[in-house]
Amino acid sequence: MTRTICLNADIGELPGHNGRAMDRAILDVVSRCNIACGGHAGDETSMGQTLKAAKARNVIAGAHPSYPDKENFGRLSMAMPxxxxxxxxxxxxxxxxxxxxxxxxxxxxxxxxxxxxxxxxRNAGLASIIAAVAREARLNVLVGPPNSELSRAAAEFHLNYLPEGFADRRYQADGSLTPRSEPGAVLKDIKDQIAQVLEFVDQGSVKVARGERILMKVRTICLHGDTPGxxxxxxxxxxxxxxxxxxxxxxTL
Structure with missing residues (x-):
């Protein structure tokens, strides 16, 4: 039986001509993409150009919203009502x-x-907000970590859920991503990335920061489009x- 995996990428995040060129190149590799909606990066011009590039390649597009924080690229938690x-x-x-x-x-x-x-x-309230926004917008698929509050919110709001793993991020024993502030949080060597993805596909597990392995069944792998190389x-x-x-x-979902 043929084994399969979906590859997705977060794109539309880098500015200008070079940013769009990188997006087009990574769209030639993936089958889904998540396009920045202006919260952490992107504007109406980049959204339009990236959507056109995805459509031309028959890559399924998704919305990639965030905390409204371009200054920190959406990578800091925000306490908002x-x-x-x-x-x-x-x-x-x-x-x-x-x-x-x-x-x-x-x-x-x-x-x-x-x-x-x-x-x-981790937060059921935040997960419910995100699922509600997706439901209102008639987006019937939510992407996020397996066995998370996001997966539970998807079920609550009758959305399909696509559990995701990362090729270039180290995991913690509880299945969460190792914070970028910690050493080794990002897997920079492509050999390490390949090994991690093959483990996801072949074993439904991942090696975590302390060396042990945990079960993690995913159906899509994220490739970051904003990093060097x-x-x-x-x-x-x-x-x-x-x-x-x-x-x-x-x-098919």
Missing amino acids: AEELKDTLRQQVRTFLRIALDIGAPVEHLKPHGALYNDAA AIQSAMELRAALHAHDIEIETP
Whole structure:
């Protein structure tokens, strides 16, 4: 039986011509993408250009909203009243969907970004806000960590859930991502990234920071498009998957 995995990338996050060129290159590798909606990065121009590039390559697009914090790239937690957070997420997603509609680019899923992603994985209230925004926007797929509050909120709001693992991030024993402030949190060597992805696919597990392994069943792997060498790493990862008879697909949900 053929083994398969979905690859996704967070894109639309780097400015200007070089940013769009990197997006187009990584879109040639992945089957889903998560496009910045203006909260942590991106604007209406970048959204439109990135959506057009995804549509041209038949890559399924998703909204990638965040805390409204461009200064810190959405990587710091923010204490916001629930309705205020819901309003800013709703505004980001509505703007993104309006642009997508004008272009004729289908949008299927929502994936929160950065600190919001990590916070909502642990906080049921935040997860419910995100699931409610997705439901209101008629985005029927939520992307996030397996066995998290986001997965439970997806079930509560009758959304499909796509459990995700990261190629280039070290995990903690509880299944959370190791904070970027800690040494070794980011796997920079492509060989380490490939080994981690193969473990996800073959064993449904991952080696964590202290050396032991934990079960982690994922259906999609995230590749970051904003890091140095991201395109080369993505191409090498795709080649490694093919060499192990693993096909890249978009799962039916």
